[in-house]
Amino acid sequence: MTFDLDARLAGPLQDPAGEAGYGPHPPRMGFFTDTSVCIGCKACEVACKEWNAVPEDGLQLTGMSHDNTGGLGASTWRHVAFVEQTAPPPVDLGMPSVPQGADEGEREMRWLMASDVCKHCTHAACLDVCPTGTLFRTEFGTVVAQEDICNGCGYCVPACPYGVIDIRPGDGRAWKCTLCYDRLGAGQEPACAKACPTDSIQYGPLDELRERADARLAELHDRGVAQARLYGRDPADGVGGDGAFFLLLDRPEVYGLPPDPVVTTRDLPAMWKRAALTAAGVVAAVVAAFVGGRR
Amino acid sequence: MSPREKTRVPAATVEAAPDFASYYGRPILKQPTWKVPDVPLYLFSGGLAGASAVLAELAARTGRPSLSRVARLGAAGGAVAGAGLLVHDLGRPARFLHMLRMLKPTSPLSVGTWILSPFSALGVAAAASAVTGIAPPLGRVAGLGAAALGGPMTTYTAVLLSNTAIPAWHEARREMPIVFAGSALAAAGGLGMLGAPIREIGPAVRLGVLGAAVELTATAVLERRLGFIGEHYRRGRAGVWMRAARASSAAGILGALLGRRHRPVAVAAGAALLAGSAATRFGVFEAGRASAADPRDVIVRQRARDERRQAASPAPGAAETSEPRMGRASARLPGRGAGEGAEGTSAELSVLSSSPTDDDGGGTAKGGRHAATASGVDPPRAADPARGRPRCGRRVRQHPARGGIAP
Numbered sequence: 001m002t003f004d005l006d007a008r009l010a011g012p013l014q015d016p017a018g019e020a021g022y023g024p025h026p027p028r029m030g031f032f033t034d035t036s037v038c039i040g041c042k043a044c045e046v047a048c049k050e051w052n053a054v055p056e057d058g059l060q061l062t063g064m065s066h067d068n069t070g071g072l073g074a075s076t077w078r079h080v081a082f083v084e085q086t087a088p089p090p091v092d093l094g095m096p097s098v099p100q101g102a103d104e105g106e107r108e109m110r111w112l113m114a115s116d117v118c119k120h121c122t123h124a125a126c127l128d129v130c131p132t133g134t135l136f137r138t139e140f141g142t143v144v145a146q147e148d149i150c151n152g153c154g155y156c157v158p159a160c161p162y163g164v165i166d167i168r169p170g171d172g173r174a175w176k177c178t179l180c181y182d183r184l185g186a187g188q189e190p191a192c193a194k195a196c197p198t199d200s201i202q203y204g205p206l207d208e209l210r211e212r213a214d215a216r217l218a219e220l221h222d223r224g225v226a227q228a229r230l231y232g233r234d235p236a237d238g239v240g241g242d243g244a245f246f247l248l249l250d251r252p253e254v255y256g257l258p259p260d261p262v263v264t265t266r267d268l269p270a271m272w273k274r275a276a277l278t279a280a281g282v283v284a285a286v287v288a289a290f291v292g293g294r295r
Numbered sequence: 296m297s298p299r300e301k302t303r304v305p306a307a308t309v310e311a312a313p314d315f316a317s318y319y320g321r322p323i324l325k326q327p328t329w330k331v332p333d334v335p336l337y338l339f340s341g342g343l344a345g346a347s348a349v350l351a352e353l354a355a356r357t358g359r360p361s362l363s364r365v366a367r368l369g370a371a372g373g374a375v376a377g378a379g380l381l382v383h384d385l386g387r388p389a390r391f392l393h394m395l396r397m398l399k400p401t402s403p404l405s406v407g408t409w410i411l412s413p414f415s416a417l418g419v420a421a422a423a424s425a426v427t428g429i430a431p432p433l434g435r436v437a438g439l440g441a442a443a444l445g446g447p448m449t450t451y452t453a454v455l456l457s458n459t460a461i462p463a464w465h466e467a468r469r470e471m472p473i474v475f476a477g478s479a480l481a482a483a484g485g486l487g488m489l490g491a492p493i494r495e496i497g498p499a500v501r502l503g504v505l506g507a508a509v510e511l512t513a514t515a516v517l518e519r520r521l522g523f524i525g526e527h528y529r530r531g532r533a534g535v536w537m538r539a540a541r542a543s544s545a546a547g548i549l550g551a552l553l554g555r556r557h558r559p560v561a562v563a564a565g566a567a568l569l570a571g572s573a574a575t576r577f578g579v580f581e582a583g584r585a586s587a588a589d590p591r592d593v594i595v596r597q598r599a600r601d602e603r604r605q606a607a608s609p610a611p612g613a614a615e616t617s618e619p620r621m622g623r624a625s626a627r628l629p630g631r632g633a634g635e636g637a638e639g640t641s642a643e644l645s646v647l648s649s650s651p652t653d654d655d656g657g658g659t660a661k662g663g664r665h666a667a668t669a670s671g672v673d674p675p676r677a678a679d680p681a682r683g684r685p686r687c688g689r690r691v692r693q694h695p696a697r698g699g700i701a702p
Contacts, residue, residue: 009401064319071321081318129458131405132393151393152386154328155404158459158587163324172386253594256318260597260604264458264465265401271454271468272400278453278472279446285480286349289502290357 010266012235013122020137028141029184031193031201031244032209033115034216035255036228038200040066040113044078047195051180052077055168071256072116074168077177078192081255083112112248114255115192115201118143118164118177119232120243123263126156126165126176134174141206142179142243150174161239161261179244206243213247225249231257238262315594323593324460326584333384335580337377338452339573341411342479343486344373345448348418350483350502352442354495355435362499364425365490369483370441371422374415374448381411403455410447417441449479456583462593463527463586464579470517474579477513478572480506481544485568488551488561500555503568507544510575514540524592527582536578544571 008019017025048054057075062068065082072079086109124143127135134150135143145156145165152172156165165176180190188194193203202209213230220228231252232242238261252259313320327334351366382391395412399405417440424434453475457468464471484503488496514537518525528537547567554560586592 062319067319071318073325083318125460128401129404131397131399131402131408132390133397133399134393149393149396150387151390152328153394153404154384154386155402155455155459157325158327158461158464158583160325161460163322163460166325167328167386174386251316251598253316253323253590253598254318256321256323258323258593258597260601261460264460267465267468268401268403268454268458271457271472274469275450275454275472276447278476279450282346282446282449282476282480283349283442285476285505286346286353286483286498286502289350289484289498289505290353292498292501 009128009268010123010238010263011240013240014235015141016122016137016240017139017141022139025139027205027207028243029179029204030120030141030206030209030242031117031179031190031203032213032247033117033244034200034202034213034247035112035114036200036216036220036225036247036249037198038080038113038115039198040080040082040111041197042080043195043197044115044192044201045069045076045080047191048078048177051183051191052178054175072118072162072164072166072176074166074171074175077117077175079116081112081114081116083114083250083254085110085112085250112250112254114246114248115196116255116257117192117244118179119162119239119245120177120179121263122235122240122243123265124239125159125161125263125265126174128263128265128268129155129159131155138181138184140179140181140184142181142184144178144181145174145176147173147175159264161258161263209245213245216247220247238266313591315591315598317590317594320590322588322590324587326587327459327461328386329580330384331577331580333380335577336573337380337384338456338475338576338580339478339482340373340377340380341452342373342449342475342572342576343482343569344370344377344414344418345445346479346483346502346506347373347486348414348421348438348441348445348448350487350499351421352438352445354487354498355438357498359491359495359498362487362491362495365487366483367418367422367425367438368490369486370418370445371415374411374418378411378415403451403458407451407455410444410451414441414444414448417444449476456579459583460593461583461587462524462596463521464583466521466524466596467517470513470520471579473513474510474517474575477506477509477511478575481510481547481568482506482572484551485547485565485572488555488565489569490565493556493558493561496555496561499565500551500561503565504548504551507548507568507571510572511541511544514575524586524596527585527589527592528578531581531585533578533581533585536574536581540571540574540578542571543567543574547571 013019015028017028054075054077057069057073060068062070064070065084067080067082069076069079120142124135124137126145127137127143131153132149132151134147135145135156138144150173152167152174154167154174156174157167165174167173168175180188180192183190189203193201202212204212210233213233217228217230227249229248230245231248232239232245235241240263246257248255248257317323347366347369351363351370354360354363354366382388385391394405394408397405398409417437421434421438421441424430424437450472453471454468456464457471459465480502484499484501484506487499488503491499514528518528518537521528527533544567547564547570550560550564550567554564
């Protein structure tokens with residue numbers, strides 16, 4: 001394998017685990033979350049918490065529909081978003097919906113529900129910037145944080161373009177979805193996928209999931225759901241494609257996802273170059289300050 | 296609707312619709328957990344230390360022992376204080392040595408650790424030797440080593456901030472090293488003016504003036520080039536810091552130019568340069584925090600980029616191009632009130648009456664009605680809550696699990 005710095009930091013990369021140095025290893029595993037069949041039951045949130053022993057993340061009512069966890073965080077590794085739109089769905093998917101408004105024939109509310117999770121990026125900024133080696137690439141191509149290494153420097157937090165990983169208050173370390181690394185090792189599927197009653201969360205080899213997602217998207221487009229789109233599926237996107245990708249029924253930002261995320265380390269070589277040049281400039285400036293005095 | 300329910304359902308608040316969609320107005324990114332003042336103070340002390348180490352070395356070699364000593368103390372003090380601040384900022388300070396488990400070029404924090412650690416050791420050795428007079432040759436070698444790391448000390452922190460997803464930092468990646476270098480030079484010059492006798496401060500004055508001028512110019516360029524993201528450097532807490540920095544640095548430049556022969560003026564000017572440098576760091580840091588908290592920075596920029604790309608190569612079946620501009624939402628606001636007012640009861644009732652058979656029957660009945668939208672006409676976005684601000688108190692008594700699914 002040839003060493004290619006650019007492929008290391010951004011762009012399409014077929015095999016992140018191999019690139020990370022694994023010899024023979026299992027295929028890259030991931031999630032395909034088909035939000036068109038999500039019913040917002042939050043079984044994934046509960047299963048995740050139960051299996052991973054994730055502590056309580058606050059018991060408050062946000063006023064954001066049925067969403068009372070708000071977003072992903074150190075103690076929320078699966079998060080179900082609830083979007084209420086007063087717009088007719090183009091085609092009935094059997095989604096829960098009720099007619100409303102003065103003229104019921106014209107107004108209808110549609111629900112968008114989506115279970116969000118760490119994207120396990122091909123080029124993971126959190127992993128790239130972690131100075132301690134806490135975050136690492138597993139043999140399954142996923143990104144996992146080791147709690148016995150993390151010293152809570154917090155660099156991964158603003159580095160993540162999706163705002164997933166966070167420091168747990170009172171604990172001081174960074175936490176996020178591990179894609180149930182322990183279960184994967186035992187040949188089991190992650191707890192959230194296991195618990196999902198509608199197969200909205202599908203787990204499997206990423207190549208297979210991508211084929212399945214393409215077929216589902218084509219099916220939805222055939223049925224007239226022109227708004228359906230895949231998010232994080234494209235290996236040529238700013239993070240090299242996501243290990244956990246989605247089928248959405250509206251623009252990503254409606255679900256709280258960035259429309260076009262880019263791994264920050266894509267620009268790192270240029271930044272280092274500029275910093276090195278400027279550092280040389282600092283020395284030159286000090287020299288100039290002394291030379292100027294000798295005149 | 297009963298009067299009681301009417302009061303329960305909030306009236307639609309007609310406000311200027313944001314020009315972007317978001318999830319209840321929540322930020323996309325996480326706030327940095329780095330603490331204030333720990334981290335911005337380190338940015339300042341690290342820069343001061345780095346530039347001072349270079350200044351100390353040249354002062355020593357040009358026969359300015361007092362300036363050299365002040366600068367050596369500045370380098371050692373800044374580095375030690377900075378290391379202390381960084382350890383204090385950790386979530387698990389007892390694990391600070393974990394930073395030395397690896398050297399990772401993709402992590403500016405890792406690279407910075409390997410710059411700061413030897414720099415601190417060498418800087419302290421050089422300062423100790425200069426103050427105590429013990430082992431001058433070793434002190435000179437240590438001083439040279441610290442000076443060699445001094446340049447990187449002043450600029451690696453710029454990469455540290457820019458190498459994040461926060462738009463106000465990442466998009467400023469071109470100017471940030473120059474801002475930080477100027478800020479560091481101004482601080483080192485300021486410290487020299489503050490601590491060294493008049494006859495030796497010539498280089499410190501020139502350095503302080505040059506550094507502050509670079510700092511002011513680069514900051515102005517940064518703010519302008521960033522467009523609407525640059526607003527975060529002008530507003531709120533960051534704006535206060537940046538204005539204070541400008542005033543202080545400008546006063547420092549003026550004082551340094553006018554009063555370099557008068558010790559009290561030189562001291563005051565030096566202090567002003569130091570204060571300006573520190574204020575710049577706090578301002579930059581606060582601007583990043585504000586930017587992370589603002590979903591607009593992420594969404595509007597990325598949306599525009601995404602649309603440009605889609606226009607260049609439309610994906611098969613993509614509905615993106617036929618979508619109306621989001622700004623249109625505001626024109627439809629009147630309709631939103633009607634929808635909201637009625638939803639409380641009708642939603643409840645129809646859920647109560649809905650049954651599993653509803654799904655089949657409803658599906659076919661809706662088919663015709665939805666044909667218009669299927670052909671690419673976008674649904675109206677008027678009352679789309681996801682496109683507005685968070686609207687608390689909105690309640691639809693409907694259990695989502697009641698609906699059926701069509702896998």
